[in-house]
Amino acid sequence: MSNKILPLVLGTAMGVAASAANATTLEDVKAKGFVQCGVSQGLPGFSNPDAQGNWTGLDVDLCRGVAAAVFGDASAVKFTPLSAKERFTALQSGEIDILSRNTTWTMSRDTQLGLNFAGVNYYDGQGFMVRKDLGVTSALEMSGASVCTNTGTTTELNVADYFRANNMPYEIVAFEKADEVVAAYDAGRCDVYTTDASGLYAQRLKLTNPADHMVLPEIISKEPLGPVVRQGDDEWFNIAKWTLNAMINAEEMGVTSANVDDMKGSDNPSIKRLLGVEGAFGEAIGLGNDWAYNVIKGVGNYGESFDANVGPDTPLGIARGVNALWSNGGFLYAPPVR
Amino acid sequence: MANADIFQIRTEEAPKLAAPISTSGVIGWMRQNLFSSIGNTVLTVIGILIAYSLIMPFIQFAIIDAVWTGDDRTACLAVEGAGHAGACWAYVIDYLPQFIYGRYPTEEIYRVNIVYALFVLLLVPLLMPSAPYKGINALLFLVVFPIISYFLLTGLEFGDTVVLPIVETARWGGLLVTLVIAVTGIVASLPLGIALALGRRSNMPIIKMVSVIFIEFWRGVPLITVLFMSSVMLPLFLPEGVTFDKLLRVLIGVTLFSAAYMAEVVRGGLQAIPKGQYEGAMALGLRFWQMMGLIILPQALKLVIPGIVNTFIGLFKDTTLVLIVGMFDLLGQIQSSFSDPNWSTPTQGHTGYLFAAIVFFIFCFGMSRYSIFMENKLHTGHKR
Numbered sequence: 248m249s250n251k252i253l254p255l256v257l258g259t260a261m262g263v264a265a266s267a268a269n270a271t272t273l274e275d276v277k278a279k280g281f282v283q284c285g286v287s288q289g290l291p292g293f294s295n296p297d298a299q300g301n302w303t304g305l306d307v308d309l310c311r312g313v314a315a316a317v318f319g320d321a322s323a324v325k326f327t328p329l330s331a332k333e334r335f336t337a338l339q340s341g342e343i344d345i346l347s348r349n350t351t352w353t354m355s356r357d358t359q360l361g362l363n364f365a366g367v368n369y370y371d372g373q374g375f376m377v378r379k380d381l382g383v384t385s386a387l388e389m390s391g392a393s394v395c396t397n398t399g400t401t402t403e404l405n406v407a408d409y410f411r412a413n414n415m416p417y418e419i420v421a422f423e424k425a426d427e428v429v430a431a432y433d434a435g436r437c438d439v440y441t442t443d444a445s446g447l448y449a450q451r452l453k454l455t456n457p458a459d460h461m462v463l464p465e466i467i468s469k470e471p472l473g474p475v476v477r478q479g480d481d482e483w484f485n486i487a488k489w490t491l492n493a494m495i496n497a498e499e500m501g502v503t504s505a506n507v508d509d510m511k512g513s514d515n516p517s518i519k520r521l522l523g524v525e526g527a528f529g530e531a532i533g534l535g536n537d538w539a540y541n542v543i544k545g546v547g548n549y550g551e552s553f554d555a556n557v558g559p560d561t562p563l564g565i566a567r568g569v570n571a572l573w574s575n576g577g578f579l580y581a582p583p584v585r
Numbered sequence: 586m587a588n589a590d591i592f593q594i595r596t597e598e599a600p601k602l603a604a605p606i607s608t609s610g611v612i613g614w615m616r617q618n619l620f621s622s623i624g625n626t627v628l629t630v631i632g633i634l635i636a637y638s639l640i641m642p643f644i645q646f647a648i649i650d651a652v653w654t655g656d657d658r659t660a661c662l663a664v665e666g667a668g669h670a671g672a673c674w675a676y677v678i679d680y681l682p683q684f685i686y687g688r689y690p691t692e693e694i695y696r697v698n699i700v701y702a703l704f705v706l707l708l709v710p711l712l713m714p715s716a717p718y719k720g721i722n723a724l725l726f727l728v729v730f731p732i733i734s735y736f737l738l739t740g741l742e743f744g745d746t747v748v749l750p751i752v753e754t755a756r757w758g759g760l761l762v763t764l765v766i767a768v769t770g771i772v773a774s775l776p777l778g779i780a781l782a783l784g785r786r787s788n789m790p791i792i793k794m795v796s797v798i799f800i801e802f803w804r805g806v807p808l809i810t811v812l813f814m815s816s817v818m819l820p821l822f823l824p825e826g827v828t829f830d831k832l833l834r835v836l837i838g839v840t841l842f843s844a845a846y847m848a849e850v851v852r853g854g855l856q857a858i859p860k861g862q863y864e865g866a867m868a869l870g871l872r873f874w875q876m877m878g879l880i881i882l883p884q885a886l887k888l889v890i891p892g893i894v895n896t897f898i899g900l901f902k903d904t905t906l907v908l909i910v911g912m913f914d915l916l917g918q919i920q921s922s923f924s925d926p927n928w929s930t931p932t933q934g935h936t937g938y939l940f941a942a943i944v945f946f947i948f949c950f951g952m953s954r955y956s957i958f959m960e961n962k963l964h965t966g967h968k969r
Contacts, residue, residue: 288908288911288913288917288920288921288924289920289921289922289923289924289925290924291924291925291926291929292926295921295924295925295926296683296688296921296922296924296925297925297927298679298680298683298922298925298927298928299683299691300683300687300688300689300756325753325755326755327755327911328911328913328921329911330909330910330911332813332817332909333816333817333910333911336817336820336821337820339821340820340821340823341820342820426923426934433931449924449926449929452658452926452929452930453929453930453931453933453934454931455931561926562658562926562927562929563926
């Protein structure tokens with residue numbers, strides 16, 4: 248139902264918005280002095296408040312990056328926690344300037360809601376977790392398994408598709424809340440626990456003995472997560488898109504928040520262009536030429552952000568996997584700055 | 586009879602014997618109430634066993650096995666192979682400021698503390714029937730206190746002069762939001778509810794119709810819908826860029842919603858007042874507001890104290906629903922802390938919910954006891 252009504256509602260909203268068309272998002276943001284960023288109500292490693300109340304996470308860093316690009320100050324950002332249902336309306340109504348909330352890029356969202364996805368900052372996908380003592384090493388060995396999952400989500404449908412496609416009998420044990428699913432899996436009521444891979448790592452911390460469980464290599468769905476902006480404001484869209492690209496390019500070139508000042512003196516022309524020593528790429532997107540320098544100085548490159556929030560040294564312990572750079576066998580590939 | 590002159594006369598009272606041990610003291614009470622027959626004995630034993638099997642694991646979890654100190658999740662992890670550890674109070678202690686103040690800036694927290702202190706200082710004497718100066722007290726609590734706390738909590742800036750830095754409501758959270766919503770809802774819904782109840786019983790057709798429509802509309806929609814409409818639909822009808830505060834939207838929604846319920850509770854009290862009371866008041870020459878204020882409402886409201894407090898307690902617990910519009914009340918703040926990977930352990934959720942339950946119970950039980958106290962104080966012939 249929501250699929251039919253939402254575009255209609257948003258269409259109405261766009262009508263209203265168009266009639267009140269005024270300043271561009273960049274002008275608005277500059278006028279108020281901060282970026283209003285929509286985040287989740289708490290997803291470990293992506294956007295979650297810590298004990299001091301500061302927002303941290305991979306999605307949060309992207310917003311801080313945009314703030315750094317615009318103002319040269321990564322703290323010129325305010326966060327609006329949004330539920331899954333509210334997120335698109337909040338962006339559409341102008342309540343937030345950018346939505347960075349583990350949102351899956353799909354065709355219908357990109358085309359029907361009046362939104363633009365500015366890229367992918369995490370390639371997620373549905374995965375499986377099992378007990379190590381089962382001796383299973385591949386999802387294809389799970390014939391006859393009982394699978395714990397959430398009710399009424401695409402997760403459940405993906406499992407059904409996957410097991411049917413591989414001719415394996417299975418049994419679904421579904422619960423309403425993620426906490427119940429974890430508790431049931433921990434209590435041994437099912438053999439397999441399935442949800443998005445990033446979620447598996449987060450929920451594993453809630454198991455009695457996390458070391459006894461492993462995430463299987465198979466990923467059975469595509470969930471590219473990325474930042475979203477309003478359609479029709481290409482200037483702002485470019486800023487969001489190139490902030491992400493700058494973070495990825497910086498990692499590829501080995502520019503980090505620690506060495507960015509030294510790197511300004513680098514002879515490498517790509518680095519010179521990225522850091523604004525050569526060319527006027529910042530002006531082209533309505534910012535200062537040191538925009539990318541500010542992003543890297545403020546939040547670091549993509550790899551730094553990944554390692555600090557979800558990487559192997561954090562409690563989540565997610566390996567780079569497909570989120571490694573293309574040069575390291577992953578999917579991350581940013582167009583060059585030139 | 587040689588012995589006829591021998592009398593036995595007690596010169597002092599016979600010593601009083603203690604009541605048989607089987608009818609007095611603890612043992613007597615137990616014999617009478619718990620073990621008076623075979624059937625009762627069996628039920629008592631079963632009851633004790635059930636209570637023991639429920640309470641012991643709780644104490645084991647909440648106190649004996651609990652972890653009280655620690656810096657991160659490793660403190661609360663189970664010892665390898667020993668199963669679950671107990672409650673992780675170290676996590677609650679670490680997060681306590683956030684549970685009480687939300688993400689209010691640390692250097693401004695003293696402002697919230699002043700509001701809390703003023704609230705207690707003004708409310709306690711207001712609730713004690715023996716405390717003097719009720720009129721001034723009520724004026725301070727209902728008029729001066731809201732204005733002061735509004736500026737203390739949101740801040741005060743004239744152009745460039747910053748008296749108190751502005752703290753936008755998105756940073757409020759935890760107990761602060763719960764109390765702001767509950768207290769505003771409770772204080773505003775009672776007078777509104779009384780007005781609506783009188784309106785519904787009025788003979789003036791337009792007032793009556795407006796009241797009926799208002800009450801039936803707000804009673805007819807779930808609170809979740811009201812909150813959701815105010816946060817999702819309302820922004821779509823406003824011009825782009827025009828937003829007004831989310832907390833304000835929630836406050837208005839919650840107040841109107843509970844006013845409709847309050848109106849029906851009060852109307853129940855008004856129905857119970859015999860017609861003779863109205864006629865007597867009119868025969869004395871009292872005008873409408875005099876009749877209501879002096880004769881009818883004091884009796885009607887006294888009758889419906891349990892219903893009013895019931896609505897208050899319901900409202901207090903309903904504040905947890907604001908989570909769905911992205912505001913963090915106490916429960917929402919606790920749930921949001923579950924996403925901190927530095928503290929996630931198998932018992933984090935249980936501990937957090939246990940803490941929420943304890944806090945809510947303290948407030949709701951307090952309201953309930955006070956309502957019973959007031960009923961006993963005001964009873965004038967209706968008590969059974």
